[in-house]
Amino acid sequence: MESQSDSIWIDPTLAVGMELALTRPSNVSPAAFDEMRAPDGSIRPAYSALAGWLTATDQDVLEYRRREAEFIFRRIGITFAVYGEAEAQERLIPFDIIPRILTAVEWVKLSRGLEQRVKAINAYIRDIYSKREILRAGLLPEDLVYQNEAFRPEMNGQQVPHDIYVMIAGIDVVRTSPEEFFVLEDNTRVPSGVSYMLENREIMLRLFPELFAEHMVAPVENYIDDLLATLISVAPATAPREPTVALLTPGIYNSAYYEHSFLADKLGVELVEGRDLFVKGSVVYMRTTEGPKRVDVIYRRVDDDFLDPLVFRPDSVLGIPGLMSAYQAGNVTLANAVGTGVADDKAIYSYMPEIVKFYLGEEPLLNNVPTWRCREPEHLSYVLERLPELVVKEVHGSGGYGMLIGPTSDRKTIESFRAKLKHNPANFIAQPTLALSTCPTLVEKGVAPRHVDLRPFVLTGQDRVRIVPGGLTRVALKEGSLVVNSSQGGGIKDTWVVDL
Numbered sequence: 439m440e441s442q443s444d445s446i447w448i449d450p451t452l453a454v455g456m457e458l459a460l461t462r463p464s465n466v467s468p469a470a471f472d473e474m475r476a477p478d479g480s481i482r483p484a485y486s487a488l489a490g491w492l493t494a495t496d497q498d499v500l501e502y503r504r505r506e507a508e509f510i511f512r513r514i515g516i517t518f519a520v521y522g523e524a525e526a527q528e529r530l531i532p533f534d535i536i537p538r539i540l541t542a543v544e545w546v547k548l549s550r551g552l553e554q555r556v557k558a559i560n561a562y563i564r565d566i567y568s569k570r571e572i573l574r575a576g577l578l579p580e581d582l583v584y585q586n587e588a589f590r591p592e593m594n595g596q597q598v599p600h601d602i603y604v605m606i607a608g609i610d611v612v613r614t615s616p617e618e619f620f621v622l623e624d625n626t627r628v629p630s631g632v633s634y635m636l637e638n639r640e641i642m643l644r645l646f647p648e649l650f651a652e653h654m655v656a657p658v659e660n661y662i663d664d665l666l667a668t669l670i671s672v673a674p675a676t677a678p679r680e681p682t683v684a685l686l687t688p689g690i691y692n693s694a695y696y697e698h699s700f701l702a703d704k705l706g707v708e709l710v711e712g713r714d715l716f717v718k719g720s721v722v723y724m725r726t727t728e729g730p731k732r733v734d735v736i737y738r739r740v741d742d743d744f745l746d747p748l749v750f751r752p753d754s755v756l757g758i759p760g761l762m763s764a765y766q767a768g769n770v771t772l773a774n775a776v777g778t779g780v781a782d783d784k785a786i787y788s789y790m791p792e793i794v795k796f797y798l799g800e801e802p803l804l805n806n807v808p809t810w811r812c813r814e815p816e817h818l819s820y821v822l823e824r825l826p827e828l829v830v831k832e833v834h835g836s837g838g839y840g841m842l843i844g845p846t847s848d849r850k851t852i853e854s855f856r857a858k859l860k861h862n863p864a865n866f867i868a869q870p871t872l873a874l875s876t877c878p879t880l881v882e883k884g885v886a887p888r889h890v891d892l893r894p895f896v897l898t899g900q901d902r903v904r905i906v907p908g909g910l911t912r913v914a915l916k917e918g919s920l921v922v923n924s925s926q927g928g929g930i931k932d933t934w935v936v937d938l
Contacts, residue, residue: 472876538934560603567777586779599674602775605897612807613875621787631910635910655936672771687711720769812866825844828869872920890914911932915929
């Protein structure tokens, strides 16, 4: 929650019966695109009905609904863990009850770019583990592939069912203008967060039926059917007509265990741990009360390192001995494929425009954030000169950790990062501090703009690509903050795609 001393900005049309300072917080950049309000103060068409509803709704009612949503989250166990913290198992993700709204026209443009990007990612991974044409063309430094900690030599020459490596992708995008979306990050290993997207919508439908009555909101509940259809479509050729799908989880102590159990229940598939499966004759079986049952598709939420102790980490108790032999024999599909992390580190990200052009022969529909690769001396020199102005990230970092936000960091932190950059420049990339768009958000003193990003989920099956309208909007609840990750104090919102 915001402190009592926080200033607040709210459009006069959104005043809900309280005295509020009608000034924009100093920490919200004037350049930040306000998704609700135009520069002249008028409400954008997509938000007109919501603005009217907020005007007519008392602050006490909004706060009551917020507490009600929190109670529902707690009752059904929607939590997440942050490793290393004493209360990791008890943390709720803050949920903001004011939806983020996109128009259908905006969504069509965005979804086309997402589909293009994931097609290029799949082509890149297939190439890296086979002909490596992009390396021979000199468009990508070889060491970024071969020395990448996510590169799996075991996948060299390995055929995967239907040539699809990334069945489930979470692509993080940010908005900077009415027309411009940028891809911030590609998540191609075991992307999480879709359960929150679905639960956010369920809670909003329950608490705000009157709002839905005023909007034509595209549904997201189709995601479950789409996910199951995608998983079934990529079953191996050796699978029976009705393949068996299972969801592999590391267990109850994993930070995303709630999502694993939620998805298995909604999909109607078994939630299994490594000890529930075994391999015999290069086929994976599940232990059941009726005897062994063949498993054809494993939606795995276990990292590569822990999948098979005979191939990867020998101390792993989370995986299945012999799983890779069944995989290499073509008797089981792993979603996502082993080794997909070779496409989602931040150094490879910087080459995505070239990757799209190389494999698809098309100009990217979604741009990258401009990125300096600190491994290159000229880029490093530029970054060191402008460190207080830039965002610096570890190539393999995630969750908002291991990064520097120059404009909000003190001198000591900046100098510490300067030393890190000089010591191991190849471990970092740098980007400008983007003015992430803002959305109206309920905070302690009323409704104020907060910075947001968006994680849409892209499903790639044998037959087609499926993307449900919307995704998971993450919001930086702290005034002026650009860090939206839940582990760093961020919250989540429902995302509406509406027909006007």
